[in-house]
Amino acid sequence: MGRKKTNTVYRYFELHEDGTSTCTMPECGKTFKTHHGANLLKHLKRIHEEEYTKVVDLNRSQEENTAIELQNCTNSEIVLRECTNLVVVHGRPFSLMNDTAFQNLISLIPNSEATVNAQAIKDNVKLTASNIRDELVNALQARST
Numbered sequence: 455m456g457r458k459k460t461n462t463v464y465r466y467f468e469l470h471e472d473g474t475s476t477c478t479m480p481e482c483g484k485t486f487k488t489h490h491g492a493n494l495l496k497h498l499k500r501i502h503e504e505e506y507t508k509v510v511d512l513n514r515s516q517e518e519n520t521a522i523e524l525q526n527c528t529n530s531e532i533v534l535r536e537c538t539n540l541v542v543v544h545g546r547p548f549s550l551m552n553d554t555a556f557q558n559l560i561s562l563i564p565n566s567e568a569t570v571n572a573q574a575i576k577d578n579v580k581l582t583a584s585n586i587r588d589e590l591v592n593a594l595q596a597r598s599t
């Protein structure tokens with residue numbers, strides 16, 4: 455979950471800070487005034503057909519992996535995540551989680567053992583925040599070394 459998706463087209467281009475990119479295929483080295491994946495892909499399609507096929511296949515299998523990852527989430531995990539989103543993303547009050555009507559709705563979701571109440575969701579918010587903080591710390595440390 456949460457793995458960053460990268461367009462494989464960038465394997466064949468060097469991206470420069472001034473916004474241009476260079477094709478790294480031997481004997482090409484053509485420069486473009488863009489980093490835009492779709493534009494660079496057009497170049498592969500026109501000039502480097504074999505690499506174009508590889509990129510399209512790889513991007514497609516990345517999308518399939520993401521879909522499978524989502525399928526592998528249990529209903530309990532999805533219920534917990536969506537209830538957390540209700541509070542964090544959509545700004546609903548924690549007290550909604552203790553609402554009887556809301557609890558009745560949640561109980562209709564099959565195969566979910568998630569405990570949904572204000573405290574459980576608060577705990578999950580804390581856990582999620584601390585995971586994000588750890589990820590950021592790790593990313594920053596990786597940069598500075």
Ligand SMILES: [Zn+2]
Binds near residue numbers: 477478479483497501
């Ligand atoms: Zn090229």
